[in-house]
Amino acid sequence: MNRPRLSTYAAITVAAITIAALTTAASALASTGDTSSRTPSGNSTPQANATIVNVSSSTQLTTAMANAVAGQTIVLANGSYSIGKLNAKNGTSSAPITIMAAQQGKAIITGGQLEVLSSSYVTFSGLKWTNSNTLKITSSHHIRLTRNHFRLTxxxxxxxxxxxxxxxxHNRIDHNLFEEKHQxxxxxxxxxxxxxxxxxxxxxxxxxxxxxxxxxxxxxxxxxxxxxxxxxxxxxxxxxxxxxxxxxxxxxxxxxxxxxxxxxxxxxxxxxxxxxxxxxxxxxxxxxxxxxxxxxxxxxxxxxxxxxxxxxxxxxxxxxxxxxxxxxxxxxxxxxxxxxxxxxxxxxxxxxxxxxxxxxxxxxxxxxxxxxxxxxxxxxxxxxxxxxxxxxxxxxxxxxxxxxxxxxxxxxxxxxxxxxxxxxxxxxxxxxxxxxxxxxxxxxxxxxxxxxxxxxxxxxxxxxxxxxxxxxxxxxxxxxxxxxxxxxxxxxx
Structure with a gap:
């Protein structure tokens, strides 16, 4: 069978790999929303055993979010992005869906509106948000926003x-910076x-x-x-x-x-x-x-x-x-x-x-x-x-x-x-x-x-x-x- 050339994979690169060297446990990035006190947790490292989807444009991000499945980590390269809806996407406590920056704060959401709708066990991590629309979590549970920088326009x-x-x-908002709100x-x-x-x-x-x-x-x-x-x-x-x-x-x-x-x-x-x-x-x-x-x-x-x-x-x-x-x-x-x-x-x-x-x-x-x-x-x-x-x-x-x-x-x-x-x-x-x-x-x-x-x-x-x-x-x-x-x-x- 003839294999396609690597260039045909430029839109979205999907590599099913085991991140054995990473120290982030599944529970560290997926944990959300109980009422007990806890020590700080959560970082911008893909979860162990995740399937990695690398994206570098808004179009790729939209496609990756539409196709997201449990245990998948969508990694945003440095740059600016417009974001849209995540609808009926469900991870699990041990295999969440994670959408994160490759480098902390270097993937910037400058446009669009995120609504997480009828979804569960999804984490957004390490992003900078400068867009001008409300981030909505609607009829969802175990959604986590962690280590993001919010400075909306x-x-x-x-x-x-x-x-x-x-x-x-049972949603969790933790380890974020919110600043400069004047409206x-x-x-x-x-x-x-x-x-x-x-x-x-x-x-x-x-x-x-x-x-x-x-x-x-x-x-x-x-x-x-x-x-x-x-x-x-x-x-x-x-x-x-x-x-x-x-x-x-x-x-x-x-x-x-x-x-x-x-x-x-x-x-x-x-x-x-x-x-x-x-x-x-x-x-x-x-x-x-x-x-x-x-x-x-x-x-x-x-x-x-x-x-x-x-x-x-x-x-x-x-x-x-x-x-x-x-x-x-x-x-x-x-x-x-x-x-x-x-x-x-x-x-x-x-x-x-x-x-x-x-x-x-x-x-x-x-x-x-x-x-x-x-x-x-x-x-x-x-x-x-x-x-x-x-x-x-x-x-x-x-x-x-x-x-x-x-x-x-x-x-x-x-x-x-x-x-x-x-x-x-x-x-x-x-x-x-x-x-x-x-x-x-x-x-x-x-x-x-x-x-x-x-x-x-x-x-x-x-x-x-x-x-x-x-x-x-x-x-x-x-x-x-x-x-x-x-x-x-x-x-x-």
């Missing part, structure tokens, strides 16, 4: 990434169907920076859910991300559904707050908020029922009201009403947080008419030099204060009469973080115990009677720390 409102559609779940729209939007949010999606180890200027609405770095589906459970986890100068929306991370987790993130000089805007039963814990004295920097704002806020470190924040370090806000509806309303706070638990040198620390009911009900503020440390450290702008109903330590300096006052010891907690600054010093009256004096409080802001174990505040005096290994650019994004470990 904007001329008007634009959402950069959106997860949407029925039966979306309305979000970096990442987690939606779903008309009734149910996409579930068990994971957003981790990303670097978000330079979004702004400040808008009144629709410019969050991340939005999880939306009002119409806010009664559904999302189980989204936002963890180990760095936010720098994220000044677009008053809500840096806006949570608008039930049962989501925001943890171990670092917020630096970012105007706004993490807002539990709609929904119930979410947790915000182990985060570091550094305002650096910048105007309008905030912490956590809460609406709805049964939220937990604990082990967070708030320092140098200047915001008040919506942007207070912690705002257990008032509501404009009670237990029924328009889904877009501000639902009254019930049974919020705010414990074991540390507040240092903020303009406004713990505020209760700054906005709207319905004050929080049946909530707990306990075992927090608040140190400040101005205003009321605990500021009840509306009288809460059946609020419990217990075991808190307040240390007012300058013109500051405690602000409440029960549940606070006025004593110097003897905080010592170690690097960027204030921790307990030897002999601190916070040691072993917490008023309560909580099943969810297994460790402190550093990831060090709490045992016996816990220490007050976010820090447990310990010689154990620091697991979680304030994040810098080397810890997240494209080149992180």
């Amino acid at each position: 904007e001329s008007s409102s634009l959402k950069w990434i959106i997860i949407q559609g029925a039966n979306s779940h 309305l729209g979000n970096f990442i939007t987690i939606d779903g169907s008309s009734t149910q949010q996409s579930q068990y999606d994971l957003i981790d180890y990303n670097h978000f920076r330079n979004i702004g200027p400040r808008a009144t609405n629709e410019m969050e770095a991340i939005r999880v859910g939306w009002s119409a589906i806010s009664k559904s459970d999302g189980f989204t986890t936002v963890e180990n991300n760095l936010f720098e100068n994220c000044d677009g929306d008053p809500e840096i991370v806006s949570v608008k559904s039930n049962a989501n987790t925001v943890r171990y993130n670092t917020f630096r000089t970012s105007q706004g707050s993490v807002s539990l805007r709609h929904g119930n039963r979410s947790q915000v814990h182990g985060n570091f908020f550094f305002g650096g004295g910048k105007t309008g920097t905030g912490g956590v704002r809460v609406y709805g029922q049964d939220h937990k806020i604990y082990n967070n470190h708030f320092e140098g924040l200047t915001g008040t009201g919506y942007d207070a370090a912690l705002q257990l806000d008032g509501g404009d509806v009670d237990t029924s009403g328009a889904l877009s309303s501000h639902w009254r706070v019930y049974r919020a638990t705010a414990v074991h947080n540390t507040f240092v040198n903020n303009v406004s620390n713990i505020e209760i009911g700054a906005n709207y008419s319905l004050a929080p009900v049946d909530s707990l503020v306990a075992d927090n440390i608040v140190v400040g030099s101005s205003g009321k450290l605990f500021n009840e702008l509306k009288m809460p109903k059946n609020m419990t204060y217990a075991g808190n330590i307040g240390w007012p300096t300058g013109s500051a006052t405690i602000g409440i009469t029960t549940g606070v010891r006025t004593v110097n907690p003897l905080l010592a600054k170690q690097g960027e973080v204030y921790r307990l010093g030897t002999g601190s009256p916070a040691v072993n004096t917490a008023s309560g115990s909580y099943s969810f409080l297994a460790d402190d802001m550093d990831g060090q174990s709490r045992s016996g009677t816990a220490d007050v505040g976010a820090d447990e005096l310990s010689t154990g290994t620091v697991v979680h720390k304030p994040l810098n650019s080397a810890d997240v994004g494209i080149s992180a470990p």
